[in-house]
Amino acid sequence: MQNRSWAEPWRIKMVEPIKMTSFSDREKALEKAGFNTFLIEAEDVYIDLLTDSGTTAMSDRQWAGMMVGDEAYAGSRNYYNLERAVFEHYGFTHLIPTHQGRGAEHILSQIMIKDGDYVPGNMYFTTTKFHQQHAGGTFVDVIVDEAHQPSSEFPFKGNVDIEKMQALIDKVGADKIPYLSLETNVNMAGGQPCSMENIRTVCELCHAHGIKVFLDATRAVENAWFIKQREAGFETKTVKEILLEICSHTDGCTMSGKKDCLVNIGGFLAVNDDELAEEARNMLVVYEGLHTYGGMAGRDMEAMAIGIGESVQEEHMASRVGQVEYLGKKLIDAGIPIVRPIGSHGIFLNAQEFLSHLPRELFPAQALAAEIYLDSGVRTMERGAVSAGRDADGNNIYPKLELVRLTIPRRVYTQAHMDVVTESIISVWEKRSEITGLEMVYEPKRLRFFQSRFKVSQPSAVDEDGCKCCSSTVS
Ligand SMILES: *Cc1c(COP(=O)(O)O)cnc(C)c1O
DSSP, rough: OTTTOOOOOOSSSSOOOOOOOHHHHHHHHHHHHOOOOOGGGGGGOOOOSOSSSSSOOOOOOHHHHHHTTOOOOOOOHHHHHHHHHHHHHHHEEEEEEEEHHHHHHHHHHHHHHTTOOEEESSOOOHHHHHHHHHTTOEEEEOOGGGOOOTTTTOOTTTTTTHOOOHHHHHHGGGGOEEEEEESSSBBTTTTTTTOHHHHHHHHHHHHHTOOEEEEGGGGGGHHHHHHHHHSSTTTSSSSHHHHHHHHHSSEEEEEEEEEETSSSSOOOEESSSHHHHHHHHHHHHHOOOOOTTTOOHHHHHHHHHHHHHTOOOOHHHHHHHOOOOOHHHHHHHHHHHHHOOSSSSEEEEHHHHTTTTGGGGHHHHHHHHHHHHHHHHEEOEESHHHHOOOOOTSBBOOSSOOOOEEOOOOOOHHHHHHHHHHHHHHHHTTTTTGOOOOOEEEEOOSSSSGHHHHEEEEEGOOOOOOBOOOOOOTT
C-alpha cells in the first residue's frame, strides 16, 4: 500500500445521471433561491456538497440487505442483527433504535437532564444543544481553545480542555452535571478528532466525580482513523480495535447513522446501564416506536447493520479521508485559505480571508457559497454569521469563524469531481475582488440559515473603508 494513491476499494455498478446546467440556468436558479444554497432545488445542482448526512451511496450488500428486511412489528430479525453489529463494533450492550440522531438525543436528554443542570460538551452541535436546553439544561463549551483558531495545526482540535471541565465541576458541583457530551471528530470545528489520551483522561475525571460520559459517536470511526494516523502507540492497531477502545471508556452513545454508518436514514441510542436502558425504552415507545424498531423499518436496520461492518474497514477509511485530503491539498496548493488541518468529512473555506474586502455585515460566506454555485453548479453551505443568528438582544452574532463548508458524501463522487470543484473555486478566487456581498431581505425567526433570502449588495452600499453605510432591512 505504501506508494499507492487512496483509490476507492470499490467499483461502480450503477450510475445516477446528474443534470449539467448552463450559467444562465444557474443564474435563474440562484435568483429564485434568494442566494441561499439551501433553497436551490437539488435537480439544479451538479456536485452536491451541502452535507454528508444521509447522502451516502450504499453498497450492493446493503441493497441486498434491504430485500431481507423483516417488517414484523415486534422482534424483527434485523433488529437483532443491528444489535449484534452495535455490540461488536461499539461495545454497548443495549440498543435503542431511533429515526435519526436527534431522536436519540431527545431521549437521552429527557431521561438524564433535570431543570437547572449543566451539560458540558466539546463544542456544540445544533440538534444536540437544542435537546439539552429543551430538557432544562445549560450547555457549557469545554473544547480546547485551538478548536476556534482556523490556522492552528494542532492535531487534536476536538479535545476537551481538562482544566475547563475541572473548573465547571468546581463552580457548579458534580451533582449538577448529569453527563459530559463527548463528540468524536467534532463537526462544527471542521471534523477534528479527540486523542485517545484525552478521551481516557476526561472519562477518568468525570467518573471520579460520578459524572457519566455519553459519546456523540456520529463520526467516531473517522476519529478512530485519525488516532491511528496521529497518536503514538496506535499505528499498528486496527480502526475496529481503536473504535472499541474509544467506546470502552464511556457509558454509551447517541448516533446519527446517516454519517459513519453508511445509510440514508436511521440512528440509535446505546447504553450499558440496565436501568437507563429501561427508561430509554419507555420513552422510545412514546416518541419513536416499539423497542425492536424504534424509528426504523426492518430493511433500514439491516442496511445499517451491514454499513457498520463496512465502515470500520481500513480501505474504506483510507479512501474516505483520502478523498477529502486530496481536495484539501489541491486547494492549499492553489493558495486558497482553508481551515487546517484538513478534517475528515469536508473542507472549510475561510471566507473572511477569501473575501477580505467584504465587511461581516455583507455575509462573506453566504456570498461565497452563492458565487461557487453560480460558477459551476457546485453546492456548498454557509457556516458563519447567518448560521449563528442573533443574540438575546436581537443583534447579529458574528462568530470567530466565517466559513463555507464543502462536505463530501461517502462513496458518491470521483476524483474528477474533486478536480472540477477545485477548478471552480480557483476561478472564483481569481475574480474575488468583483464579489460585492449580500444583504438579507427575509429572515425567519428560528434557524434562519435554512430559509433566509438575500439580494446582491450594490457596491455603493459600501464606503471606501469597506463599511456599510446604508441600512439594510435587517440591521
Ligand atoms: C448529524 C449530526 C447529528 C444529528 O443527527 P441527525 O441524524 O441529523 O438527526 C448529531 N450530532 C452530530 C455531530 C451530527 O453530525
